[in-house]
Amino acid sequence: MGTDTLAFIRPAFSNPFTANPGASGDAQLCNTYLAIGLATLVLLVAYYWRTAVGCRTGNVQLLPGGKPLIGHMIQLLQNQHRFHDWILEGATRMGWKTYCFTVPLLPTWFVVTDPTSIEYILKTEMHNWVKGSHFFATFGPVLGHGIFTSDGPHWLWQRKLATHIFSVKGFKRYMSQVFAEHMDILSARMAAAAASSTPIDLHDLMYRFTLDSFGKIGFGVQLGCLASSDAKVPFAVAFDTAQVICVQRFTSPGWRLTELLNGKRSQLNACCSVIHGFAHDIVQQRRELLAQQQAADAAAGADAAAGAAKTAAMKEQQEEQEDDNSAQDLLSLFMAAKGVDGKPLNDKELVDTVINFIIAGRDTTAQALSWTLYELLQHPAAEQQLLQELQEVLGPLPADSSSSRQAVHPSYEQVRQLRFTRACFLEALRLHPSVPANLKFAVHADTLPDGSAIPAGCQVLYSPYVVNRSKSFWGPDAEEFRPSRWLSMDSMPSPYSYLSFHAGPRLCLGQRLAELEGVYVLAGLLARFKFSQVQPGAKVDYVFSTSLPMMQGLAVTVQERE
Numbered sequence: 001m002g003t004d005t006l007a008f009i010r011p012a013f014s015n016p017f018t019a020n021p022g023a024s025g026d027a028q029l030c031n032t033y034l035a036i037g038l039a040t041l042v043l044l045v046a047y048y049w050r051t052a053v054g055c056r057t058g059n060v061q062l063l064p065g066g067k068p069l070i071g072h073m074i075q076l077l078q079n080q081h082r083f084h085d086w087i088l089e090g091a092t093r094m095g096w097k098t099y100c101f102t103v104p105l106l107p108t109w110f111v112v113t114d115p116t117s118i119e120y121i122l123k124t125e126m127h128n129w130v131k132g133s134h135f136f137a138t139f140g141p142v143l144g145h146g147i148f149t150s151d152g153p154h155w156l157w158q159r160k161l162a163t164h165i166f167s168v169k170g171f172k173r174y175m176s177q178v179f180a181e182h183m184d185i186l187s188a189r190m191a192a193a194a195a196s197s198t199p200i201d202l203h204d205l206m207y208r209f210t211l212d213s214f215g216k217i218g219f220g221v222q223l224g225c226l227a228s229s230d231a232k233v234p235f236a237v238a239f240d241t242a243q244v245i246c247v248q249r250f251t252s253p254g255w256r257l258t259e260l261l262n263g264k265r266s267q268l269n270a271c272c273s274v275i276h277g278f279a280h281d282i283v284q285q286r287r288e289l290l291a292q293q294q295a296a297d298a299a300a301g302a303d304a305a306a307g308a309a310k311t312a313a314m315k316e317q318q319e320e321q322e323d324d325n326s327a328q329d330l331l332s333l334f335m336a337a338k339g340v341d342g343k344p345l346n347d348k349e350l351v352d353t354v355i356n357f358i359i360a361g362r363d364t365t366a367q368a369l370s371w372t373l374y375e376l377l378q379h380p381a382a383e384q385q386l387l388q389e390l391q392e393v394l395g396p397l398p399a400d401s402s403s404s405r406q407a408v409h410p411s412y413e414q415v416r417q418l419r420f421t422r423a424c425f426l427e428a429l430r431l432h433p434s435v436p437a438n439l440k441f442a443v444h445a446d447t448l449p450d451g452s453a454i455p456a457g458c459q460v461l462y463s464p465y466v467v468n469r470s471k472s473f474w475g476p477d478a479e480e481f482r483p484s485r486w487l488s489m490d491s492m493p494s495p496y497s498y499l500s501f502h503a504g505p506r507l508c509l510g511q512r513l514a515e516l517e518g519v520y521v522l523a524g525l526l527a528r529f530k531f532s533q534v535q536p537g538a539k540v541d542y543v544f545s546t547s548l549p550m551m552q553g554l555a556v557t558v559q560e561r562e
């Protein structure tokens, strides 16, 4: 160390009884600040290193273009609005091998596209690959402890219970009652738009259809969004906004601080109070109904005791009805059940359940329907083939004078015969999966079947948007909308190569319901109405969110078919 350096540091350690005590005190203070500053810097660099760069990439290839200290932050922020396409470009650039990128203060991102490795994560080693606390921190304010944010016994308990509503008996009833009832309202709105030549937003109407239908199937309530003339459904606006804010947390370094500064935190809180209020009303209504029913039952029981005993036939009929009701209504199942702790669910837990099932039952299917209608508008030959199938299976339309026309209600059996219509729905979902990207966190360090070593605490991204467009599985025309590919398949593709409905033990519970609903709506609408884009051929973008909403909606004009 040179004399100059010594001269610089010496005053801090020199005798305090010197000729100039003031100068020495200042220097001492200055050095204390310097020491604190240096220590903070060292801690920050250590934290940063631990969370974002260097050793946290395992043996996996880093996406080119990262910068020292900030990693891929700029690239990520520049591409946030087209996140799924950016990940797809990365996969192509990295030869469809697992790759990673880093962003300060966020866990390293590992992008996995190999179906065998995805199967390993979602099935073989699922106990090591969890949603975890990071996922809960980002989505917890909206989804609470519902099925989408849970792991382990709490998740399994919810899954097993919910399975009861997905029965063939239930599906037939939904089709003949719930979907039919809402198809009447939807068709009336379409007919009015056709008569007045007023453009409509198909995307918005699909959301209203699925929200009302699932409100009835899941919770037995009449939400009335389809019939409402309000331009916006306040719950829907809050729900969509909250999801966008939450998903951006995954890509925003230091989101806890930035959300406070840019007002997003208070916006999210406001959205959450609308969302939770909406779900809370549903739970309260049910509690009141149950209380009324119990009072009526008690009165009827007293009458029965005073009079004759119930016959065996009456009892059987009542039991059958109870069985029917529980199969029909998700909320009654959760209200009657005891949780993993052996206690009935409290209001907050029921609210979480309602919200999680709304996201499952409303957003996914509405988006899948919207993207299918969008693709059919771009591919008139496919639409023509679909119309031909409708003619063959459904026969001629009910009446030919438009004033006396009725909504088209395909039966359960007819829906099952509409193979090409279903192919259109699945093909649109391949290109526009309603859950376009998904994450799991490593509890312990692990090595994937493709040899990628993933450090503990890191996140793997498995993207249906990307995997569903892999040319090695789907062929050179993987990027094209070609529904007929589904008809030439001997069997359904592996869910690890067609990830739209997820795969493994957490496979979508509502897949069959969604397919039936999707085909029902497509058939019911397209048999009667012809849609044209207001701006023919206009490209529709997606919003970066939990699911895949349309940025601009889907503005169309409507005509009654001849």
Ligand code: HEM
Binding pocket: 147, 148, 159, 162, 357, 360, 361, 362, 364, 365, 368, 429, 433, 434, 435, 438, 499, 500, 501, 502, 505, 506, 507, 508, 509, 510, 511, 513, 514, 515
């Ligand atoms: C086109 C429509 C649909 C698509 C594309 C879809 C897709 C998915 C995906 C990708 C997941 C995995 C999400 C995750 O945990 O990370 C999932 C889970 C789930 N879906 Fe669907 N879904 C659709 C419709 C439905 C419907 C109508 C319901 C009915 C309520 C439903 C119920 C569920 C449930 C309960 C889960 C959680 C499964 C679990 O974690 O064990 N889905 N769905």
